[in-house]
Amino acid sequence: MTSTWRRLTDRLNGKQEPEALYEELPDHLSVPLRQWSITVLRNYNLVGLVCLRLRLPSKVLNSQSPEGMLANYQDSRNPMIFIEIIDALLAGLADVSPFSSGRYNGVTVGDLRNELDRILLEGGSAYMINPEKNGLCRRVDETLRQSLEAAVQAADKQTQGASAHLREAFAAAYGINPNPSVAYSQSIKAVEAVANPIFLPKSPEPTLGAVRSNLDQGRKKYEMVVHDRSGAPAEINAVVELLNLLWHGQRDRHAGGPTSRPVTQEAAETAVHTAALLVHWIATGAIRKK
Incomplete structure (x- = not known):
């Protein structure tokens, strides 16, 4: 993790080594990431795009609140599924006009990316936004x-x-x-x-x-x-x-x-x-x- 903040007990004990990064979707990252996705999924076009690209079951789009169901989607057979959803949403933000530039529901796409980057960094995720800003990649130095x-x-x-x-x-x-x-x-x-x-x-x-x-x-x-x-x-x-x-x-x-x-x-x-x-x-x- 590249964040410079350290918890009090680590500072008191003089711990210097970085924290281990978290794979998949740990519990402490679940709510912040799902709330971020709800903001992005206000655009229904992105809901459909993500479902198509990830081959998600039709029950998502057939539900009363597709964006809410997608934001809370889980699959016991694929613990990486929500990380893949975040990845697909980033690609969608880059692909879907007019949301690839300008303002999006009161904030810019850049603001959305910056907020996601902050959540992933502060939460110690093993993933970060890639250099092209159209998906996730593993965190690198x-x-x-x-x-x-x-x-x-x-x-x-x-x-x-x-x-x-x-x-x-x-x-x-x-x-x-x-x-x-x-x-x-x-x-x-x-x-x-x-x-x-x-x-x-x-x-x-x-x-x-x-x-x-x-x-x-x-x-x-x-x-x-x-x-x-x-x-x-x-x-x-x-x-x-x-x-x-x-x-x-x-x-x-x-x-x-x-x-x-x-x-x-x-x-x-x-x-x-x-x-x-x-x-x-x-x-x-x-x-x-x-």
Whole structure:
């Protein structure tokens, strides 16, 4: 949890470690989140949209108060259902015109997002509003999130492809239903999108593996903008090693091999942040020809 407030007993005992984050919908978050959803669900179009997207039973829309029933919806088979409803409502706020901008029942959509963000933060939820503000993702350290956004912005100045892949990678790694394989694949595509035009401009079939080989074999042709301890431009060894790590770590690229295995959540998260660093370095010219 990134909130700086600490309960009295923790302050008295000198406790410094952060609180554990709460998965699903803990009791203390239930009422604030359901009250927030009632405010948003005053727009009946959002009620129908959420029910359709989450394939909820027809009893919701057939009830005397669909918005009230949706705001209090529970499913014993799916303890994540209300988190999914909040996620779908955020997407709806971004999608449904005219509620994607301007004022909404006396408050702006930005106000609604800010209130939700406050509830999730102060309640120690494991989820936060994603960078696109159209859904939830798993809570990540603010420094890591800012580094990812810096990479996206740097990539946008060079090519839109890299930033789009990087956002997809983040969503797949930290979404409420993570997909590690997609996160890893999109991480590689993000680096390819920014690196291929620079390092393999004439290649008919450029890949990250080819970029890695090109830089590995041409280490003497490139340098870093940062200096080493002798005061000379540093060699690109760190870049090559990061490319090796990202390229060789995707163990589900091909099936049936002796080292093939599914991508783990931890590996996917590492790939996303490795890709963000590489995209930022390449897009900002941190790696240059001598």
